[in-house]
Amino acid sequence: MLKPILLVEDNPKDLELALIALEKSQLANEVIVVRDGAEALDYLNAEGQFANRQTGNPAVVLLDLKLPKIDGLEVLKYIRSADALKSIPVVMLTSSREEQDLLRSYSLGVNAYVVKPVEFREFVQAIADLGIFWAVLNEPPPGSTRYVRRP
Amino acid sequence: MNTHPQALDHASQTEINAAAILSCEQEPIRIPGSIQPHGFFLGIEHGDNLAQQPVIQVSNNLPLHTGISVDQALHHPLANVIGLENAQQLLNSLAAQSFQFYPLYLGTVALENGGFYDVLTHPQDGMTVFEFEQTSRQAHADFRHLYPLVGNFLNSLSSVSSIEEMSQIAVREFKRLTSYGRILLYRFDGAGHGEVLAEAVDEGYHAYLNQRFPASDIPRQARDLYVINRMRLIADANYTPVALVPAHHPLTGQANDLTHAVLRSVSPVHVQYMKNMGTLSSMSVSIVIKGKLWGLISCHHAEAKPVSFETRAACEQLGQILALHIASKEESDEASERLELRRMLVEMLGPLGKGMDFVGNISGIAPLLMRFAKAGGVALMFGDEVKAFGNTPTPEELQSLVAWLGTQSQGIFHTDSLPRLYPAAAAYQASASGILALPISSLHRHYLIWFRPEVIQTIDWAGHPYHKQAQAPQQDNLSPRMSFSLWRETVSGKSRPWNSSEVGIAAEFHTALLSLVLERAEQMAELAEELGRANKELEAFSYSVSHDLRAPMRHIVGFADLLLEYQGDVLNERSQRFIHNIKDSARFSSRLVDGLLSFSQMGRAALHIADVDMNELVRSSLAKLLEDQQGREVECDVAELPVIQADGNFLQLALFNLLSNALKYTRTRSPAKISISVEAQDDNWIFHIADNGVGFPMEFVHKLFGVFQRLHRMEEFEGTGIGLANVKRIIERHGGSVWAEGSPDQGATFSFSLPKQIPQAN
Numbered sequence: 001m002l003k004p005i006l007l008v009e010d011n012p013k014d015l016e017l018a019l020i021a022l023e024k025s026q027l028a029n030e031v032i033v034v035r036d037g038a039e040a041l042d043y044l045n046a047e048g049q050f051a052n053r054q055t056g057n058p059a060v061v062l063l064d065l066k067l068p069k070i071d072g073l074e075v076l077k078y079i080r081s082a083d084a085l086k087s088i089p090v091v092m093l094t095s096s097r098e099e100q101d102l103l104r105s106y107s108l109g110v111n112a113y114v115v116k117p118v119e120f121r122e123f124v125q126a127i128a129d130l131g132i133f134w135a136v137l138n139e140p141p142p143g144s145t146r147y148v149r150r151p
Numbered sequence: 152m153n154t155h156p157q158a159l160d161h162a163s164q165t166e167i168n169a170a171a172i173l174s175c176e177q178e179p180i181r182i183p184g185s186i187q188p189h190g191f192f193l194g195i196e197h198g199d200n201l202a203q204q205p206v207i208q209v210s211n212n213l214p215l216h217t218g219i220s221v222d223q224a225l226h227h228p229l230a231n232v233i234g235l236e237n238a239q240q241l242l243n244s245l246a247a248q249s250f251q252f253y254p255l256y257l258g259t260v261a262l263e264n265g266g267f268y269d270v271l272t273h274p275q276d277g278m279t280v281f282e283f284e285q286t287s288r289q290a291h292a293d294f295r296h297l298y299p300l301v302g303n304f305l306n307s308l309s310s311v312s313s314i315e316e317m318s319q320i321a322v323r324e325f326k327r328l329t330s331y332g333r334i335l336l337y338r339f340d341g342a343g344h345g346e347v348l349a350e351a352v353d354e355g356y357h358a359y360l361n362q363r364f365p366a367s368d369i370p371r372q373a374r375d376l377y378v379i380n381r382m383r384l385i386a387d388a389n390y391t392p393v394a395l396v397p398a399h400h401p402l403t404g405q406a407n408d409l410t411h412a413v414l415r416s417v418s419p420v421h422v423q424y425m426k427n428m429g430t431l432s433s434m435s436v437s438i439v440i441k442g443k444l445w446g447l448i449s450c451h452h453a454e455a456k457p458v459s460f461e462t463r464a465a466c467e468q469l470g471q472i473l474a475l476h477i478a479s480k481e482e483s484d485e486a487s488e489r490l491e492l493r494r495m496l497v498e499m500l501g502p503l504g505k506g507m508d509f510v511g512n513i514s515g516i517a518p519l520l521m522r523f524a525k526a527g528g529v530a531l532m533f534g535d536e537v538k539a540f541g542n543t544p545t546p547e548e549l550q551s552l553v554a555w556l557g558t559q560s561q562g563i564f565h566t567d568s569l570p571r572l573y574p575a576a577a578a579y580q581a582s583a584s585g586i587l588a589l590p591i592s593s594l595h596r597h598y599l600i601w602f603r604p605e606v607i608q609t610i611d612w613a614g615h616p617y618h619k620q621a622q623a624p625q626q627d628n629l630s631p632r633m634s635f636s637l638w639r640e641t642v643s644g645k646s647r648p649w650n651s652s653e654v655g656i657a658a659e660f661h662t663a664l665l666s667l668v669l670e671r672a673e674q675m676a677e678l679a680e681e682l683g684r685a686n687k688e689l690e691a692f693s694y695s696v697s698h699d700l701r702a703p704m705r706h707i708v709g710f711a712d713l714l715l716e717y718q719g720d721v722l723n724e725r726s727q728r729f730i731h732n733i734k735d736s737a738r739f740s741s742r743l744v745d746g747l748l749s750f751s752q753m754g755r756a757a758l759h760i761a762d763v764d765m766n767e768l769v770r771s772s773l774a775k776l777l778e779d780q781q782g783r784e785v786e787c788d789v790a791e792l793p794v795i796q797a798d799g800n801f802l803q804l805a806l807f808n809l810l811s812n813a814l815k816y817t818r819t820r821s822p823a824k825i826s827i828s829v830e831a832q833d834d835n836w837i838f839h840i841a842d843n844g845v846g847f848p849m850e851f852v853h854k855l856f857g858v859f860q861r862l863h864r865m866e867e868f869e870g871t872g873i874g875l876a877n878v879k880r881i882i883e884r885h886g887g888s889v890w891a892e893g894s895p896d897q898g899a900t901f902s903f904s905l906p907k908q909i910p911q912a913n
Contacts, residue, residue: 011702013702013706013709013710014702014705014706017705017706017709017710017713020713065698066698094698095697095698095699095701095702095705096697096698096701096748098694098697098698099752100694116705117705118701118704118705118708118737118738118741119708119712120708120709120710120712120713121712123705123709
């Protein structure tokens, strides 16, 4: 069974576009959607509404930078500090290439930093590439299983 | 300094003089142990009934005046010496006196020898001293003439306004009262030299008006004595001193303190001094102001000439009245000067308190500053910034002067002879012999300095002031100077002195300045804090703009794309065009946001200065730009460019903007011609980018570099209107400037300068 992709996005329009982009990229992974940083942590820790979820880490976290309650950088920081989570690939998705965000994200150990392109076609391409790379091509740490892309 | 070796000699001469004066200063002038012979001395031991008390000390000339031997007098009552009647009269008179003003006149008595004597008394260490002074008057002294005399003198003094005129009135009055041949009034300066302010001289007497008597003429202990006893008479310089018997005060065993004795013998040095000066009798009256010896009225006569007690008393009174008048005149002069200075102080502080530009404010009141300190020049040293007005040393000289000042004092510094303290100042002593410096920061070498020009002074000395010893044969160390002939001295390297009210008010100005500077510093700190806050807000603002403003644009474009994708085939052409318009507008809006953000970032981001090869920068920019210009004929003429100092990324952006403009506005030309050239100046590089494009009217040139300023319609030439604003900001961040020339359809030339050395502050 494929590991899911965790999509953390608060803006409904961005969310819709991202889901369409994921759909168009034809990844077989299930997409789990959470709407803020707190929910993201609940999912990762299998707490709250996610207390009964299936165990295991997501294949990749697509993380919006600006989020209500707990922002993307804090979620990233938490993931990298928790032994059980720190090997999860995290891709930061943001609206803007602000240097300070970029620097902080990398210093916190982000795996990729993506400024959402204005052109939807480019956005679809970017999401597809990311999904393929992190969910399919990337060699996960020992103990994980590699999955093959669905034809 | 070479032109005036005299000035340099002063120091060494002063040392020689000091040795000479020292011998004078050891002269026991209060306790000479003898008296002058125009009277005699008699001391009775204190007691309840003076008539019964014994005489315990007399002068050796007692027999000459009384016919009674010293032995007959000592240890006997007063009556035995001068007769019962005289003794009773004097003791009654003494008992009736309630004043403690000595010497005290008791009356005039006739003695056995037929002579008349004025009797004066003063107490002396447990002894009542009587001095009998021979007089030609055969009755008691009459002081009735004093009342009109004093009244008249007061009237005369009130009718004049200057100290010189007052002095002139005083010497005329003294001349009339004493009939002496020469009356001099002199004032002592700070160094103790006496300057003759007024004189009244008979024919045959040497005149000394405006000349100076060196301080060494009157030794220090004499000055002290003159403050206590304001009247001295030497009736005949050829006198033989008369000894006291016993030689020492019989109760103390010490030499008698003759401070209050009218017959007190004077120093042999002084007697010799008088003879050298050609005067056999002399009298002097002290002018004492606020407990200090301000000056002397000195009366000389060629022959021996006694002065009666009442005349001396009159002179002494006039001297005191004169002193009071001079004191009040000096005080009112100083008060009005201070008032005027204070008025100017207020006038100066007004503009200084306004605005932040302290240096500019000071410059604005420079003429007032100079008038305030009666200076020829004033300089403000504010770190490396030097603002000089009027006659001052050069900025380099000022910097060294300030460095020297730093080693001198922390507070206000002033001198009227700078070259003597600071030899380097000799180079500019003509304009700056005197300085008054106010430090206006305790941390930095910030000074406000006034300069006074050199005033070459000619001083006429009554005799050479520095050659006292050289002219007198050295025998007993008690030789006064021989010559009183005029000796002219030229003093250079000195300015008009700074008087106490000028220094005082400068101190007030100093305090006011310091509080202004302090206030300024606080305002600066506040401003910096505010700026920092504003900057933070701006950063937060642009941060949120960059995220929140871009997202909706992306959504518009994204959903428009999806709409076209899902519904494209059912929409008619017009609807499709509308959707494309929506997308274009959203894209453009997004580019505007990006442009604004990069513009604001360019104002904030730090410059990273390094060597930049302009050839490489131009080549890569052109290569990238020409990629999108397929099918156009473009001729590029690029000169050999230098390697310069700049932030490579920023400069690349600026160059890219300029070249892309050149390509854009030559779109209608074939071939398009673009030339890039450089000029090397001393401190700057100047680059030109010229094209043969559509150009622009020069009347709009000032709008070219503004944000969102466009000179063409959107459909002619696309663009956000932010590119040239970015260019301007980048070039100015480097300390350069940017400008353009053009005319419609004649092409345009954009130029920018860059300093060869980029200022570090950027």
